[in-house]
Amino acid sequence: MDEAYESSNGAMKVLVILGHPRSPSLCSALANAYENGALAAELEVKKIDLGAIDFDLDVHPISPREQPLEPGLEHALQLIKWADHITFIYPAWWGVGPARLKGFLDRVLLPGVAFRERDDGRFEGLLTGKTAHLITTLDMPPWVYRFIYRAPGHNAMKRSALGFCGITTKRILALGPVKDSEPVRRAQWLEQARGLGFSLRNGASSYTDRFTTKLKSWLKALRLQFYPMTWMAYTVGALGAALISENWNLWVYWLGYACLFFLEAATVFTNDWFDYDSDRRNRNYGPFTGGSRVLVDKNLSFRELRVGIVMSLMAAAACAGLLVDDLAGNSDVPIVILIMTILGLGYTAPPLKLAWRGLGELNVALTHSFGVILCGYIFQGGELNNPFPWLISLPLLLAVMPAIILSGIPDFEADKQAGKHTLVDRLGPGRAALLAMILAAAAPLVVLFIKDQPALHGSFQGLLPLVLPHVFLLGFLTYRAWSQQRLCDRIDGLMVASLTYIIWFGLVPLLHLK
Known part of the structure; x- marks a missing residue:
């Protein structure tokens, strides 16, 4: 100037x-x-x-x-x-x-x-x-x-x-x-x-305007569009445990979800913090890719976001402490909370920085399938040696992976410039999209093999007629974006299709178990 x-x-x-x-x-x-x-x-x-x-x-x-x-x-x-x-x-x-x-x-x-x-x-x-x-x-x-x-x-x-x-x-x-x-x-x-x-x-x-604007900025930073799937998977795990033990603790259910909510909030805040260099270079960001952009657009300062990270972790720790007290004697509770905290923060925060090493996609898929289902299951008194949480989580993991992989494709150039070696960076956008489609097709195949297992209590009945057309839709949208050389542009329609695909693997079991 x-x-x-x-x-x-x-x-x-x-x-x-x-x-x-x-x-x-x-x-x-x-x-x-x-x-x-x-x-x-x-x-x-x-x-x-x-x-x-x-x-x-x-x-x-x-x-x-x-x-x-x-x-x-x-x-x-x-x-x-x-x-x-x-x-x-x-x-x-x-x-x-x-x-x-x-x-x-x-x-x-x-x-x-x-x-x-x-x-x-x-x-x-x-x-x-x-x-x-x-x-x-x-x-x-x-x-x-x-x-x-x-x-x-x-x-x-x-x-x-x-x-x-x-x-x-x-x-x-x-x-x-x-x-x-x-x-x-x-x-x-x-x-x-x-x-x-x-x-x-x-x-x-005005004071009202500033308050409203700041509130909108924090809601934007939370990225609430991704939370329903966490709640759904957590509830499936909790209902699965209650089905076996015939014991439902509503207080523990909401306390456990609050702990996960605050952990997820801390995770998305740290993502914005440590991905700032990539986000500010990103020209293909959208509602599902490129971070929340609250730092890039100066809606929030680094200091405010740091306060948000600390407050979220403090709230998660308080909920975790109450859970451990209420579920005294269950040694699995603190272990699973600790693992979820490490994996959540380790997505972009040092020293793990899993997303920068090509492991971020697997990390998100694990935490949003096995991780949250096991939390719901264990918090309601479920035993780890029961096959239910492991069997019901596997198709969900395979369904989550395509959305996470595809979300990294529009960020490819910015991530590469920032030195962030995501899975898309290692494979290239075309191979990454192909892997996403293979995993999307693998999810219903796994369901086909395991749906009649007694441990699942018929949780996947009626799922295949819903997901098979969705797989074809995903394949068509991905091929069209690839053939038109638009994979690395904004792919909002494809992202909506891949994220709604996940919902079937939580919603159908939820309706059967409720």
């Missing part, structure tokens, strides 16, 4: 952009009031008056990058990069805004600066972390503009322009109707604008 635009005192850097083509005007008065409020809050403020800048409003080449910026626009672009917070003040003419404001956005929100196109054809905003306020004047009551006309200008600015580039609009102040408004009313609007500028002393977000 140009040194001329560095903040001198570490305060929030605020850029006020006046979009009205004429001055003086009500909008220019609002811009001055907003600027005075921000200055009173001891913030660093700079202002751009679009009416005072000489520039061509139209983009003439195919791409705006090919059109040289006029000095005023070059200066404005540097200020946009400099700013932490940007406020646009303009009249909503024809429901949208002045042509000068639209032309300004066309010229300065450049590809490679404000956004970029990813390899998979999707777009990514490059101005993330910045916030915005919008102050607009209307010739109609604000409620009419919002509810009758559905606020077209606000939506265009908030979502299509600023949001597309990664800027989060925190507040929209709509003022009107302007026509025939009394001086007293205009004075009230000016005070509102000044107050909005002054409110930045506590940040662009």
Whole structure:
């Protein structure tokens, strides 16, 4: 960043952009009031008056990058990069805004600066972390503009322009109707604008907004989309033990699941921490691949995530302690909890770093099949020498492996650059996809051989008619992605198919055992 635009005192850097083509005007008065409020809050403020800048409003080449910026626009672009917070003040003419404001956005929100196109054809905003306020004047009551006309200008600015580039609009102040408004009313609007500028002393977000945003970030970091399978497998193990012992301890059941939940939370948090180098390089991330990205997108800090790891481990330890007390005399309980903790954290955390050595996929499959089923089984008084938990876990392990392997394929290039030698890195994307399909097909074959074992109590009855069509679907989607050379792109559809495939191996036994 140009040194001329560095903040001198570490305060929030605020850029006020006046979009009205004429001055003086009500909008220019609002811009001055907003600027005075921000200055009173001891913030660093700079202002751009679009009416005072000489520039061509139209983009003439195919791409705006090919059109040289006029000095005023070059200066404005540097200020946009400099700013932490940007406020646009303009009249909503024809429901949208002045042509000068639209032309300004066309010229300065450049590809490679404000956004970029990813390899998979999707777009990514490059101005993330910045916030915005919008102050607009209307010739109609604000409620009419919002509810009758559905606020077209606000939506265009908030979502299509600023949001597309990664800027989060925190507040929209709509003022009107302007026509025939009394001086007293205009004075009230000016005070509102000044107050909005002054409110930045506590940040662009209100306390409620900050709390909600932080809560969403923690939920995103937890990656809750992967937890139902853990619960399902754990419950299958618990019901299997209760079926034999005819003893069901509800308190122990929920305590055991809470222990696993907090262990899984600590595991996904450590994954984000130790996979940061790979995640920040990843251009093919999606809801099921590439981590939660809370660190990459700066939704959470490393310090906050470290606190989350510690708190999750403390909660898991507390639940484990209660379990050991309640199940005193069962020496298998602390052993299985310790093994699950080591394998969970060892997925990416040193010294094991199993995912970095090509063992992460097997680790996840083991913990989410044998591991959680044995926990549910042992916590409800089951014996390790009983064949039930071992037999029912084997097909589940084979069903989990394809999803874990496939999830590593879009991350292949980023992992390779970061020095993370996953199974996909060792085999290559094509062979890894083939192995995933072989394992997916092996799961129902194993079921075919073991489903009539007395120890399983008919848990797999009715499973094959459900999973066999699913295997063919997985094979088709994988072949299509491979033939179209899209395996290393985002494969959200294939990931959904592979993850829902796992569900059958937990849901069918669960329904039989309940």
